[in-house]
Amino acid sequence: MPLGFSVIGATLLAVVVIGVLAWPRRYNARRRAPAVQVLVLGDVGRSPRMQYHALSIAERGHVQLIGYYETPLVDALDKHPRLTKVALAPPPPALRGLPFIIGGPLKVVWQVADLFLTLAYTTRPARWLLVQNPPSIPTLLIAGIVAPLRGTRLVIDWHNYGWSILAGTRGPKHPFVAVAKVYESIVGRIAGDAHLAVTAAMADELRKPPYNLAHAGPTAVTLSGIASSKAATLAVLHDRPAALFQPAMPSFPAAPARLQQLSEILGDDTTAAVTALLRNTTTKIIVSSTSWTPDEDFQLLLDALVEYVKTTSSPQRPPILAVITGKGPQKKMYERKLQALADSGALPPAQIAVCTAFLPMRDYARLLALADLGVCLHMSSSGVDLPMKVVDMFGAGLPVAAYSAYASFGELVRDGENGRGFTTSGELASLLATLLGSSSEIGRLRDGARKESRLRWSEEWNRVVAPILDLGDKKE
Ligand SMILES: Nc1nc2c(ncn2[C@@H]2O[C@H](COP(=O)(O)OP(=O)(O)O[C@H]3O[C@H](CO)[C@@H](O)[C@H](O)[C@@H]3O)[C@@H](O)[C@H]2O)c(=O)[nH]1
Numbered sequence: 338m339p340l341g342f343s344v345i346g347a348t349l350l351a352v353v354v355i356g357v358l359a360w361p362r363r364y365n366a367r368r369r370a371p372a373v374q375v376l377v378l379g380d381v382g383r384s385p386r387m388q389y390h391a392l393s394i395a396e397r398g399h400v401q402l403i404g405y406y407e408t409p410l411v412d413a414l415d416k417h418p419r420l421t422k423v424a425l426a427p428p429p430p431a432l433r434g435l436p437f438i439i440g441g442p443l444k445v446v447w448q449v450a451d452l453f454l455t456l457a458y459t460t461r462p463a464r465w466l467l468v469q470n471p472p473s474i475p476t477l478l479i480a481g482i483v484a485p486l487r488g489t490r491l492v493i494d495w496h497n498y499g500w501s502i503l504a505g506t507r508g509p510k511h512p513f514v515a516v517a518k519v520y521e522s523i524v525g526r527i528a529g530d531a532h533l534a535v536t537a538a539m540a541d542e543l544r545k546p547p548y549n550l551a552h553a554g555p556t557a558v559t560l561s562g563i564a565s566s567k568a569a570t571l572a573v574l575h576d577r578p579a580a581l582f583q584p585a586m587p588s589f590p591a592a593p594a595r596l597q598q599l600s601e602i603l604g605d606d607t608t609a610a611v612t613a614l615l616r617n618t619t620t621k622i623i624v625s626s627t628s629w630t631p632d633e634d635f636q637l638l639l640d641a642l643v644e645y646v647k648t649t650s651s652p653q654r655p656p657i658l659a660v661i662t663g664k665g666p667q668k669k670m671y672e673r674k675l676q677a678l679a680d681s682g683a684l685p686p687a688q689i690a691v692c693t694a695f696l697p698m699r700d701y702a703r704l705l706a707l708a709d710l711g712v713c714l715h716m717s718s719s720g721v722d723l724p725m726k727v728v729d730m731f732g733a734g735l736p737v738a739a740y741s742a743y744a745s746f747g748e749l750v751r752d753g754e755n756g757r758g759f760t761t762s763g764e765l766a767s768l769l770a771t772l773l774g775s776s777s778e779i780g781r782l783r784d785g786a787r788k789e790s791r792l793r794w795s796e797e798w799n800r801v802v803a804p805i806l807d808l809g810d811k812k813e
Pocket residue numbers: 383384385386496497535576626627628629662663664694695696697698701715722723724725726727729
């Protein structure tokens with residue numbers, strides 16, 4: 338036999354052997370296997386919705402929670418016996434120093450390799466893979482390739498669109514934005530066996546071009562034959578507060594008790610201005626929570642606070658302590674702006690103090706229950722997502738003043754019932770004056786928020802997601 342043929346033959350044989358040995362293991366219902374893998378290509382600790390999914394799943398079967406582990410999980414999930422944490426390897430920090438045009442693609446290459454190895458090899462195949470979108474690149478593609486290889490069904494949980502977030506950070510005309518939109522709509526359509534959307538407005542969009550996701554409707558959700566029918570399920574799963582968020586009981590405490598508890602939550606590491614306002618029983622507490630990303634313009638709140646000091650006459654102007662919680666890229670920038678405003682005298686410390694913090698989840702929930710007003714600056718890059726922070730606030734019985742110029746706003750905040758909407762810093766300043774200066778309107782809104790707090794995550798999840806995943810009854 339000529340040498341060339343035997344080399345080709347040996348190579349082909351090697352390829353076949355490697356291919357057979359390396360072929361990802363498939364899901365087998367008869368073996369003990371995870372019921373669901375939950376995937377977040379981000380910090381799991383800062384993705385409350387995916388943690389709540391994982392907790393609801395863990396009540397019924399084994400869940401693998403895959404993502405970056407940077408901040409702690411909610412307690413009930415962290416210690417759950419049916420949870421396995423699977424940590425992804427974060428891209429090397431050196432990539433962040435490179436220009437986006439080079440660093441962006443290199444980061445994606447890293448994530449592709451890590452995700453592929455994790456989903457196809459280092460974890461056991463599961464019945465379902467539930468993926469948070471965004472980020473869509475490369476998550477949807479890799480999940481879409483691996484799921485059929487492993488005999489796993491893929492559910493895409495649409496929190497927002499990756500392309501619209503990119504448009505917010507890079508500008509709507511950036512060439513990556515158009516590519517990302519085509520990618521997200523095509524891969525989403527081909528890859529997903531079922532889809533969840535955070536709002537009805539988003540589900541409506543997802544049914545139409547360019548997504549054309551599903552022929553959804555109540556019958557599609559309840560039919561057991563998701564596999565036999567090619568039409569994917571599309572259901573709306575509104576965010577709802579987890580059990581951790583509760584209104585102060587039995588009623589909203591009086592100022593001295595609340596301020597005392599707030600001092601304990603914020604600890605000793607606060608400025609003199611914050612400490613002084615916490616000792617003043619006329620102080621009103623406003624809270625905003627954020628990931629400090631460009632889709633929330635904190636300049637609006639800063640301008641509103643400056644305007645509040647300038648335009649409200651002093652008898653109706655209680656001092657304000659604003660607590661802004663969360664971690665994220667623009668935090669340092671806004672801290673510098675706040676310092677500059679305080680130094681210039683535009684925010685006199687006896688009138689306004691602002692403190693930033695990242696609290697343990699339990700303390701974050703207590704803070705919301707003790708504040709006078711929640712402020713939400715979520716602007717919705719897509720117009721059809723909703724801020725989870727407002728769900729947290731309602732869970733704690735806290736009424737909100739929220740930026741309102743986007744389509745899905747009314748699916749969460751009912752203006753005049755559980756909160757008020759604003760679109761400019763001037764409107765926010767006058768809302769602060771009206772709501773913090775009188776107890777009647779804020780009291781009515783607080784009643785509305787407390788009413789809203791009765792609708793909980795587990796009921797919504799049991800109604801919408803349990804029939805899709807069909808994992809059986811709750812276990813002990
Ligand atoms: N532990 C802790 N968590 C905090 C703190 N402050 C904020 N958080 C967490 O950070 C979340 C707010 O983060 P954002 O990134 O600002 O979220 P969002 O705009 O309100 O909503 C996001 O999730 C929705 C789906 O649930 C998406 O639809 C939406 O697009 C967005 O991604 C809060 O709900 C809370 O879980 C804190 O001090 N401590």
